[in-house]
Amino acid sequence: MAKVKVKSLTKRYGAVTALDGVTLDAESGELISLLGPSGCGKSTTLRCVAGFLSPDSGDISVNDQSIVSTPSNRRDFGVVFQNYALFPHMTVAQNVGYGLLFRKIPKSEHGPRIENALRMVRLTGLADRLPKALSGGQQQRVALARALVIEPRLLLLDEPLANLDARLRDEVRWLIREVQQQSGTTAFYVTHDQAEAMAISDKVAVMKSGKVAQFATPRDIYQRPSERYVADFTGEANFLAARVLDASAGRFRIEVAGQTLDVPGVASLKAGDTAELLLRPESLSLDMDGASPRSLFTGVVSKAAFLGASQHCEISLGTGGVLKLAAPPNTSIAAGEQVGISVALEHAWLMPEVKP
Amino acid sequence: MTDARKWQLLLGIPAVLLLFVFLIMPLAGMVEMSFRTAGSNAPYGDGFTAVHYARVLGDGFYMATLLRSLVTAAIVTLLCLIVSYPLAWHLSTARGGKALFLYACIASPLMTGVLVRNFGWMIVVAIDGPLNASLMGLGFISRPLRVMFTQGLVIMALVHVFIPFMVLPINNALRNINPALSEASLSLGASRLSTFFRVTLPLSFPGIQPGVILVFVLSVAAYVTPALLGGQMVNLMPTLIIRELTGTFAWPFGSTLAIVMSIATLSIVVAFSLLTARLMERVRA
Ligand SMILES: Nc1ncnc2c1ncn2[C@@H]1O[C@H](COP(=O)(O)OP(=O)(O)O)[C@@H](O)[C@H]1O
Ligand SMILES: [Mg+2]
Numbered sequence: 001m002a003k004v005k006v007k008s009l010t011k012r013y014g015a016v017t018a019l020d021g022v023t024l025d026a027e028s029g030e031l032i033s034l035l036g037p038s039g040c041g042k043s044t045t046l047r048c049v050a051g052f053l054s055p056d057s058g059d060i061s062v063n064d065q066s067i068v069s070t071p072s073n074r075r076d077f078g079v080v081f082q083n084y085a086l087f088p089h090m091t092v093a094q095n096v097g098y099g100l101l102f103r104k105i106p107k108s109e110h111g112p113r114i115e116n117a118l119r120m121v122r123l124t125g126l127a128d129r130l131p132k133a134l135s136g137g138q139q140q141r142v143a144l145a146r147a148l149v150i151e152p153r154l155l156l157l158d159e160p161l162a163n164l165d166a167r168l169r170d171e172v173r174w175l176i177r178e179v180q181q182q183s184g185t186t187a188f189y190v191t192h193d194q195a196e197a198m199a200i201s202d203k204v205a206v207m208k209s210g211k212v213a214q215f216a217t218p219r220d221i222y223q224r225p226s227e228r229y230v231a232d233f234t235g236e237a238n239f240l241a242a243r244v245l246d247a248s249a250g251r252f253r254i255e256v257a258g259q260t261l262d263v264p265g266v267a268s269l270k271a272g273d274t275a276e277l278l279l280r281p282e283s284l285s286l287d288m289d290g291a292s293p294r295s296l297f298t299g300v301v302s303k304a305a306f307l308g309a310s311q312h313c314e315i316s317l318g319t320g321g322v323l324k325l326a327a328p329p330n331t332s333i334a335a336g337e338q339v340g341i342s343v344a345l346e347h348a349w350l351m352p353e354v355k356p
Numbered sequence: 357m358t359d360a361r362k363w364q365l366l367l368g369i370p371a372v373l374l375l376f377v378f379l380i381m382p383l384a385g386m387v388e389m390s391f392r393t394a395g396s397n398a399p400y401g402d403g404f405t406a407v408h409y410a411r412v413l414g415d416g417f418y419m420a421t422l423l424r425s426l427v428t429a430a431i432v433t434l435l436c437l438i439v440s441y442p443l444a445w446h447l448s449t450a451r452g453g454k455a456l457f458l459y460a461c462i463a464s465p466l467m468t469g470v471l472v473r474n475f476g477w478m479i480v481v482a483i484d485g486p487l488n489a490s491l492m493g494l495g496f497i498s499r500p501l502r503v504m505f506t507q508g509l510v511i512m513a514l515v516h517v518f519i520p521f522m523v524l525p526i527n528n529a530l531r532n533i534n535p536a537l538s539e540a541s542l543s544l545g546a547s548r549l550s551t552f553f554r555v556t557l558p559l560s561f562p563g564i565q566p567g568v569i570l571v572f573v574l575s576v577a578a579y580v581t582p583a584l585l586g587g588q589m590v591n592l593m594p595t596l597i598i599r600e601l602t603g604t605f606a607w608p609f610g611s612t613l614a615i616v617m618s619i620a621t622l623s624i625v626v627a628f629s630l631l632t633a634r635l636m637e638r639v640r641a
Contacts, residue, residue: 050539051542051543052539052543060592070541072542072548073542073543073544073545073547073548074545075543076545077543078543079539081540081545082540083534083536085534085536085537085540086540087537087540087541087555088559088638088639089558089559089635089638089639098541098544098554099544099545101545101546101550102544102545102546102547102550105544118397130638146540146544147543147544150544150545156543180397209542221605239451272373306402310544
């Protein structure tokens with residue numbers, strides 16, 4: 001059981017600031033994802049936590065004890081690498097049992113523990129194979145078993161699914177989550193795939209050039225993002241420029257596209273601020289009979305594509321701006337049609353305008 | 357036969373010819389010569405005999421020399437490995453300009469001719485040379501050491517010149533090891549030392565094996581360095597062989613010595629390869 005805190009971590013490589021005050025924490029047994037585009041500092045954060053890198057400043061603590069000066073072989077953390085990093089000259093069993101060699105565990109217990117770990121990742125009968133005789137998915141399972149067999153205080157995974165094909169990725173993703181929850185191990189999980197992060201995490205840290213842009217539950221980063229960057233990175237999003245007229249306790253009266261609306265939003269906004277209104281495609285619906293009384297906006301269909309389960313539409317608004325939305329598969333929509341758009345306002349979200 | 361296949365064969369011809377003319381033919385000639393009878397007023401006689409082999413294998417002097425040659429080569433190889441490994445490690449972590457500079461330093465023994473290099477050693481270790489002068493100046497010794505014409509000097513000089521043959525393949529193998537493997541080992545609780553012996557060392561074996569074989573073979577066959585720095589005091593096989601071939605003009609007997617030395621060397625190389633085949637099979641990518 002380990003509670004992990006990462007506080008104001010910074011790391012510079014010459015002129016490049018890889019980490020600029022990264023702060024995170026995980027309660028015991030939680031899985032925390034680090035999500036962001038390539039180069040935003042996810043791996044650097046994870047490598048600092050693992051002890052492969054030492055941060056320039058900041059602190060990392062486990063159960064309120066600082067470990068920044070503890071060498072990686074004393075941290076008792078299990079690490080799973082993107083390229084598996086299995087020892088090629090050792091069999092599956094030797095790989096999984098490797099960590100036991102350096103612990104005070106009687107030799108007679110090694111066999112059962114290795115077997116148990118392999119069963120946990122649902123890999124049996126391959127104990128005597130060499131890694132090169134395994135598929136990618138099997139190799140990643142071995143890597144997971146090897147990291148878990150030592151019963152680590154913290155499990156660190158750096159894009160563990162990146163080298164797997166789509167079908168396997170799903171399977172191994174759920175396996176990781178299941179095993180992590182079963183063993184109650186606290187985990188940090190690095191990924192650039194928002195769907196992956198949201199599906200398996202208790203909390204997600206969305207990273208932006210060395211900083212944590214938002215650290216919250218999957219639902220919050222999707223429905224209540226702190227800024228446009230987070231909204232964009234977590235899924236399809238529409239943004240409309242807005243102005244705050246009145247603010248009270250997280251509810252805002254705003255002016256947007258010539259209308260006055262009441263919407264929820266980021267608490268720090270004040271009357272007079274310029275802001276951006278987030279409308280997720282699923283909070284919008286088309287009114288096919290032109291503009292109905294329910295319609296908030298009207299516009300012209302500029303693009304319609306049939307995707308199977310839904311249709312992707314883009315609507316150019318009369319007041320400027322474009323809204324993307326998903327229409328039901330069986331309504332007939334053609335480019336050039338005049339349509340109205342209804343909005344589920346309780347699912348709209350107002351965010352401060354952040355200059356890039 | 358396809359066109360591509362034809363070209364492949366055509367392109368292979370020069371190499372095959374070269375091998376045939378400069379390796380197979382001389383070797384066959386050597387084998388034939390080793391079975392010739394000794395000549396009275398010529399380098400060899402008309403008949404054939406196996407008596408030279410009986411003489412080499414039956415005479416303690418030649419067997420002792422062969423053994424000395426092989427042991428010396430083994431010592432050179434081992435020392436070379438011990439000296440070269442850290443160098444190779446250092447080289448494998450260097451990048452860009454620094455790596456280039458280190459490559460040049462490591463290849464430097466090969467850039468001077470064999471005579472110049474050995475003459476350099478003679479100057480350094482001479483009775484009144486800089487080595488003795490410094491050791492006496494520092495008070496380590498009171499009388500100059502006689503280093504010239506010792507087996508130690510021959511070994512040292514051979515280690516020096518063969519270092520590049522050991523460093524370069526090991527460096528290559530170390531560069532091919534995924535750096536995440538050491539990190540994985542550390543994270544699992546292994547110390548740096550355990551990580552080295554359990555992960556890095558075995559995985560660098562694809563470099564150690566060719567390095568060891570190269571240096572061993574070159575050391576057994578080395579002639580100029582032992583002749584110049586060991587003189588009459590250090591008797592090794594190549595010195596004996598050359599003496600028979602060009603000194604007493606006993607070509608059949610000289611050839612026999614050469615063939616016996618080659619077979620002994622080859623057997624050791626094959627045995628080493630067989631013993632390490634399992635490890636090689638495992639660590640090959
Ligand atoms: N060893 C290094 N030397 C110089 N710059 C580095 C090094 N490692 C990472 N960086 C830089 O630090 C930033 C963050 O890298 P990284 O943590 O690997 O990103 P991510 O894992 O999110 O893709 C990048 O801009 C990268 O170029
Ligand atoms: Mg990365």
